[in-house]
Amino acid sequence: MDRLKRMRQRDWARVFGFACALGGVGLSLAGYAGADWDGLILLLGALMMLRGAVEGPSPSRVAGLMRAGRLILLMLAFGAVNRAQGGVEGAVAGVLTNPILWAVGVLLLALPLLRRGLGWSAGERVLPEIGFAVIAGIAFWLLHGWLVGTGDLAALWTLVAVAAVVNGAAVLRSGGGWAEQGAAFWATLICVLSQPGAVLWPIAVAVLPFAAGFAAWRRRRASGEGK
Secondary structure, eight states, X not given: OHHHHHOOHHHHHHHHHHHHHHXXXXXXXXXXXXXXXXXXXXXXXXXXXXXXXXXXXXXXXXXXXXXXXXXXXXXXXXXXXXXXTTOSTTHHHHHHTOHHXXXXXXXXXXXXXXXXXXXXXXXXXXXXXXXXXXXXXXXXXXXXXXXXXXXXHHHHHHHHHHHHHHHHHHHHHTTOOHHHHHXXXXXXXXXXXXXXXXXXXXXXXXXXXXXXXXXXHHHHHHHHHHO
């Protein structure tokens, strides 16, 4: 009980991140109607929680804007996946033209600008990250267009994959613990490789050894640096 009382916000974010990752795969195994859509939402939520567990306060306004941009990508992906449960057609277009979502996005961008005591930059590499997101989006669009055709499903898959990769990469770059990085790597691979609406758990099982190997490598590297 005392240990629970000592847990900080980051600790709870870590716990919920692990729970969402496992819960997303568990829902897919449950196999009820819409289980894999719900599982995909939980996996995206896992990336959001794990990012919160490893990131500290924004060191500058630019860093805050970049974090808001990553959160907006997740928000759009959440909205598109939720809409797609009633039909993939128009799911991405629906969220991209939703004024309420964009109003929330503007608010998220305004928060770091209005926060007192922050400088504009602390040496963040903005252009490489934006370029990485753009290149990833183009690559996924071409790949998914080849796999499922350049339609609504490809657009949805691309949005989910870009949101997962951008937020998963933020966890991996943060220098957090090996467990958080392994879980984020696992969730990212599942989101990237699983077609939205298709069964998630076979992909999750297939990529689990790669995520476990990555986590073990990060653990050995951290142990080596600590000596």
